[in-house]
Amino acid sequence: MNIRYVASSKLPTPFGVFTMHGFEETATGKEHVALTMGDVGNGEAVLARAHSECLTGDALYSMRCDCGYQLEAALTAVAEAGRGVILYLRQEGRGIGLLNKIRAYNLQDQGADTVEANEQLGFGADMRDYSMCQPMLSHLGIDAIRLMTNNPRKVKALSDAGVDVVERVPLQVGRNPHNDAYLATKASKLGHMLSHQDDEPEG
Numbered sequence: 549m550n551i552r553y554v555a556s557s558k559l560p561t562p563f564g565v566f567t568m569h570g571f572e573e574t575a576t577g578k579e580h581v582a583l584t585m586g587d588v589g590n591g592e593a594v595l596a597r598a599h600s601e602c603l604t605g606d607a608l609y610s611m612r613c614d615c616g617y618q619l620e621a622a623l624t625a626v627a628e629a630g631r632g633v634i635l636y637l638r639q640e641g642r643g644i645g646l647l648n649k650i651r652a653y654n655l656q657d658q659g660a661d662t663v664e665a666n667e668q669l670g671f672g673a674d675m676r677d678y679s680m681c682q683p684m685l686s687h688l689g690i691d692a693i694r695l696m697t698n699n700p701r702k703v704k705a706l707s708d709a710g711v712d713v714v715e716r717v718p719l720q721v722g723r724n725p726h727n728d729a730y731l732a733t734k735a736s737k738l739g740h741m742l743s744h745q746d747d748e749p750e751g
């Protein structure tokens with residue numbers, strides 16, 4: 549993918565002061581952001597998160613998913629390490645967009661699971677494309693990452709795109725009664741590596 553670097557600035561947050569880098573997909577005009585902290589271009593593998601936009605979870609405190617909790621945990625982890633990168637990717641609703649995600653939520657309110665809802669709307673379960681990540685990381689001088697994710701498809705997509713994913717770091721936070729079924733479907737239908745940390749211990 550052709551991606552154009554536009555500008556950088558400071559971004560103070562409750563977690564620490566990041567540097568924000570803005571990028572634009574040349575073909576579509578879609579805008580993406582990278583937040584970095586510390587010296588990410590020194591050749592050592594960088595703690596990283598590739599976070600897909602979820603307006604409802606990231607900005608509106610939705611408990612239907614785990615996105616907001618994961619974003620906060622990733623920002624905290626990078627700040628604690630003093631070094632890392634968050635790619636904030638504008639592919640809302642696993643690539644179907646905000647309004648279609650609301651349509652999908654409406655179907656879920658009537659009993660469909662997250663995958664069935666996408667399919668009833670004529671979409672694949674996951675329409676995301678991660679091909680902007682490698683050029684964004686490359687611009688930042690990063691070629692090896694320790695990726696915070698539970699999603700094996702994301703690890704594969706980044707590796708296939710030429711990013712050296714040296715380690716997968718689990719990012720399991722925010723399970724609650726409103727997203728329990730959603731997370732169970734992610735594990736059973738989308739292959740997410742989620743242990744049942746909230747289950748009663750056996751025996």
Ligand SMILES: Nc1nc2c(ncn2[C@@H]2O[C@H](COP(=O)(O)OP(=O)(O)OP(=O)(O)O)[C@@H](O)[C@H]2O)c(=O)[nH]1
Nearest residue numbers: 600601602613639640641642649652662697698699
């Ligand atoms: N279509 C659709 N998209 C959703 C739904 N719930 C969350 N999303 C979107 O899913 C994306 C996040 O994907 P997830 O599968 O939760 O997480 P992931 O990023 O692939 O995996 P992790 O790295 O482990 O978090 C964001 O773009 C959300 O907007 C849903 O029910 N339907």
Ligand SMILES: [Zn+2]
Nearest residue numbers: 602605613615
């Ligand atoms: Zn979400």
